[in-house]
Amino acid sequence: MILAEGTPLKVSLAATAASLVLVLVVFELIRSRRLRERYALLWLLTGIVLVVLSAWRGGLNTIAGWLGVRGYPPAVLFAVGLMFVILVLLHYSTVISRLSDQNTILAQRLALLEAKLNESREGRS
Amino acid sequence: MSAERRIAVVPAYNEERNIARVVGELRDFDPALDVVVVSDGSLDGTVAAAEAAGARVLQLPFNLGIGGAVQTGFKYAWEHGYDLVVRCDGDGQHIPAELPKVIAPVEAGEADIAVGSRFTGDESYRSSASRRVGIRLLAWIVSAIAHQRVTDTTSGFQAMNRRALRLFAIDYPHDYPEVEGMVMTIKHQLTLTEVPVKMREREHGSSSITTLRSIYYMAKVLTALFVGLFRRNIVPAEET
Numbered sequence: 001m002i003l004a005e006g007t008p009l010k011v012s013l014a015a016t017a018a019s020l021v022l023v024l025v026v027f028e029l030i031r032s033r034r035l036r037e038r039y040a041l042l043w044l045l046t047g048i049v050l051v052v053l054s055a056w057r058g059g060l061n062t063i064a065g066w067l068g069v070r071g072y073p074p075a076v077l078f079a080v081g082l083m084f085v086i087l088v089l090l091h092y093s094t095v096i097s098r099l100s101d102q103n104t105i106l107a108q109r110l111a112l113l114e115a116k117l118n119e120s121r122e123g124r125s
Numbered sequence: 126m127s128a129e130r131r132i133a134v135v136p137a138y139n140e141e142r143n144i145a146r147v148v149g150e151l152r153d154f155d156p157a158l159d160v161v162v163v164s165d166g167s168l169d170g171t172v173a174a175a176e177a178a179g180a181r182v183l184q185l186p187f188n189l190g191i192g193g194a195v196q197t198g199f200k201y202a203w204e205h206g207y208d209l210v211v212r213c214d215g216d217g218q219h220i221p222a223e224l225p226k227v228i229a230p231v232e233a234g235e236a237d238i239a240v241g242s243r244f245t246g247d248e249s250y251r252s253s254a255s256r257r258v259g260i261r262l263l264a265w266i267v268s269a270i271a272h273q274r275v276t277d278t279t280s281g282f283q284a285m286n287r288r289a290l291r292l293f294a295i296d297y298p299h300d301y302p303e304v305e306g307m308v309m310t311i312k313h314q315l316t317l318t319e320v321p322v323k324m325r326e327r328e329h330g331s332s333s334i335t336t337l338r339s340i341y342y343m344a345k346v347l348t349a350l351f352v353g354l355f356r357r358n359i360v361p362a363e364e365t
Contacts (some may be wrong), residue, residue, distance in 0.1 A: 030352045037349045038300060041341070044348065103189050109186045 137215025
């Protein structure tokens, strides 16, 4: 029954390869310092979970059974992938919010410092 | 050797109740030691308390995390030409009276950086079981990478010479820098030594480490250590 309605082998191979590429790309980005560990962890987790779910065919079919996905177990891969993408985007939204707050603070500090500098210069001359 | 200029870098985040004592103890220990407190976006009276205690204060406009804060102090020390830098946390955990032990190997030229360890001495350090496992694991990994035995990879009680200072002023890990910093030192052919020191329990406030944070911490540090094995050094040796 599992084999009849299970994951096609080609789908498993392609999905495993694609997730492995994701993990390797993330790894290389960290190594070359273009991606900080702090922002890479969620990506690594995404890649690793997808590798496991793609390569472990029995597991994918079982989880599909739990979730009531009948007929096409790889749909679970889409769902899990989509869930992680949403998580990463949400995480990035918080990161961008923090960055823009900090940017405001920096600009304000700079303006205040400039004013202070000019005041002390005028005072001296 | 009296011409040698020394500075203590003290990172502090909302430590208004501890900072004055830390600065005071550092100055009592050695009046010739300059003290620079880096306030990591503190919202309480840390800056005023540190200034009143006689420290120079670098005030970060927002919280950078311990790595960014400490590196600010290192850059200050580097640009102002200090020969010896000690790092001492602003929460009162590190005991300035223990400084001679940490400074001695650096001053004698035996090591570029000396780290005060809680675990090599006889004094036992109380902590939770999971934390001890984490500490052991990190010590084991770092020892294996460094080909030398280290016991306390998370200690921020350190002394270093200008060679090590240069490296850290240019490149210092973010968030929780101590573990990666140790590995970086070794990979850049600097010598590191550990010395046993006593440390205090915190008196006021709570440590910033929560369960969720320690999971993030372990994941981040382990990732950084693993990826670091495949990374070339980006800070070239100084030409002299």
